[in-house]
Amino acid sequence: MEAETKPLPLYPLIYGAAALLLWLLPFFWSGWTKRSVPFLPKSVSFQYNAAGLFTNRSTRWWDHHLEVQAADDTRHELAERAVFPMGAFGYRTRYDRILNESHRSRMSGEIRQRLAEYVVGKMRMRGDEDVFSGVADMKALRLVRTVWLVGGEELAWPKGSWQPPPVTGVPGTQRLVLGTYRLVDGQVIEVPRKTEVPSIVQPSRQPSPPPSGGLLRPRLPVAVRPLPPRGVDSLDHVPREAK
Amino acid sequence: MKKHKKPNHSRVGDTQREGLAERLENFWLGEVEARPVRVFECLFTLTFLLWMGRCFLTWEEWLTEAGFHLTVEELASMGYPEPWPLLEAWQVLCFAGLILGGSVLVLLNRWRRLGLITLFLCALYAQRVDYMAAFTLNKLYVGIYALLAMGPGLWRDTTTGRLMQSAVVLRVLQATLILQYAAAGLAKLEGDWLTGHDILWTQVQGVYRTEVAAWALRNLPLWAWAVQQHVSLAFEVGAPVLFLLPKLRPVALMLGIGFHLVIALMMKDLIFFSLQMWTFYVLFLPNSWWKWIPLPPRSEVIQVPA
Numbered sequence: 001m002e003a004e005t006k007p008l009p010l011y012p013l014i015y016g017a018a019a020l021l022l023w024l025l026p027f028f029w030s031g032w033t034k035r036s037v038p039f040l041p042k043s044v045s046f047q048y049n050a051a052g053l054f055t056n057r058s059t060r061w062w063d064h065h066l067e068v069q070a071a072d073d074t075r076h077e078l079a080e081r082a083v084f085p086m087g088a089f090g091y092r093t094r095y096d097r098i099l100n101e102s103h104r105s106r107m108s109g110e111i112r113q114r115l116a117e118y119v120v121g122k123m124r125m126r127g128d129e130d131v132f133s134g135v136a137d138m139k140a141l142r143l144v145r146t147v148w149l150v151g152g153e154e155l156a157w158p159k160g161s162w163q164p165p166p167v168t169g170v171p172g173t174q175r176l177v178l179g180t181y182r183l184v185d186g187q188v189i190e191v192p193r194k195t196e197v198p199s200i201v202q203p204s205r206q207p208s209p210p211p212s213g214g215l216l217r218p219r220l221p222v223a224v225r226p227l228p229p230r231g232v233d234s235l236d237h238v239p240r241e242a243k
Numbered sequence: 244m245k246k247h248k249k250p251n252h253s254r255v256g257d258t259q260r261e262g263l264a265e266r267l268e269n270f271w272l273g274e275v276e277a278r279p280v281r282v283f284e285c286l287f288t289l290t291f292l293l294w295m296g297r298c299f300l301t302w303e304e305w306l307t308e309a310g311f312h313l314t315v316e317e318l319a320s321m322g323y324p325e326p327w328p329l330l331e332a333w334q335v336l337c338f339a340g341l342i343l344g345g346s347v348l349v350l351l352n353r354w355r356r357l358g359l360i361t362l363f364l365c366a367l368y369a370q371r372v373d374y375m376a377a378f379t380l381n382k383l384y385v386g387i388y389a390l391l392a393m394g395p396g397l398w399r400d401t402t403t404g405r406l407m408q409s410a411v412v413l414r415v416l417q418a419t420l421i422l423q424y425a426a427a428g429l430a431k432l433e434g435d436w437l438t439g440h441d442i443l444w445t446q447v448q449g450v451y452r453t454e455v456a457a458w459a460l461r462n463l464p465l466w467a468w469a470v471q472q473h474v475s476l477a478f479e480v481g482a483p484v485l486f487l488l489p490k491l492r493p494v495a496l497m498l499g500i501g502f503h504l505v506i507a508l509m510m511k512d513l514i515f516f517s518l519q520m521w522t523f524y525v526l527f528l529p530n531s532w533w534k535w536i537p538l539p540p541r542s543e544v545i546q547v548p549a
Contacts, residue, residue: 012272012395012409019415023386024422031426032433043324050382052427055434057442061449084311086301086376089512090451094304094375098313101375105320111313118311148449155448158457161511162450 061155062147064096064178065167066119069140077166083122091162099143099178109179109190116141116181117188140191143178146170270410277397277408278533279526281352283416284359284391286522288349291362291384294515295342295369298376305376306330306338318374327371341365356392363388380516383419390415413526420523421486428479436476440469451510459509471505478502486527496524 026037030048037045066078084093102111180191304310348358366384370377394412485495503517
């Protein structure tokens, strides 16, 4: 009997070729190189950027806070979740992510200004005691980043899950004010940034390696680097957004 | 969507041709039982429902003007495409209804392709309406639903009653998982993962740190972190070999399940990503395992011909 050959199934063949060219290869290449696929419009190439996370050593982690300065100059932390309830993986909110990502934007100032206006607007609307005693008592709002050094006691020997202390209790050396906004006649007005002496990020104690028996010692960030001037928040690489 | 007629593109020939070309052709384009893909798409849809359910808990902030949303210009300055429009409250209900409706169609295998197209569009909207609430898993939902929706249809084998499909869909889905691991592993190789034994240790300390991770940080010696780091890296880089060689596949499955379990336990909320990844594993289960899975989707129950 003569061997019978049938034509290749056309649709599965086209489907397979299209999947290879339009999905598998760009997905793999973009995940590997962490670069956008060339020749494709941004709205399409964006779709492939889905791997290649956690590729580098973390030297610092940071958190973002909303700090209110009351009329009597006392400082309070706003309950961030009351204003931004949506989580963004990890112990973060959309507020954290927006501030994280906006650092690479030339419009970071505008974004922070709008964020401040949004927070004040939310407080006016809610008037919640659990958020803050009231916008009427509010003198200024600060968007604050706290920075934590990997290997420091708080991170390497944590008592529990990620729960940084209230921003009001964080030493000034670990705080970076991203923006200060005053309330004047109902308007949210940014206070011009001062060229202050840069903050220094320091762990509260000497970094402690885990109980390794000295066989494998972690590479800790031994050199305490000065932070850039306030408002310039290029502290370190920002990890790409997680899963 | 059920089809009872076998399409013409069957590759069952009267005589088997030997040779690499034909084996390759059968591997990619031959007929396979559709059950693995059907089980996958049902589980995948359940994880999508879970993820969407979690997002809907804060629907006002996520989907409406009540939340803070970046403008087109602001997003462009951060490298994002133009966002899709926000919704009114009643439209949010419609959106939720579409997700539920599409999921039901897929789960019940009724108008399956319509269900898949609906879920693809919903996943795409969920990603594009708010990039600050979208992650890698959103991109995978979009890509995988597109692949499933455009895939060659299912048909029922008239002699065995089994639901069949072209192998190409199964292979593309399998390749997606393998290439994702490989890409992630290679990116880590090009990153810092070979420069020390403490990379994982530094990453677990941060904002994803759960109670389990905190306990591990307090109690595990660094060599234990080093082992986890290098095993993870080897698993990701070696995924093509581990998953493709049948003899190594059980190792791949066990390593992968453990890998995502550790991620889920040590990194807050990444359980959603782990669940999504685990669904891909059914695509690699050996045929012998399927007889132990007691509840195939309703439409796949084998009908013994009279």
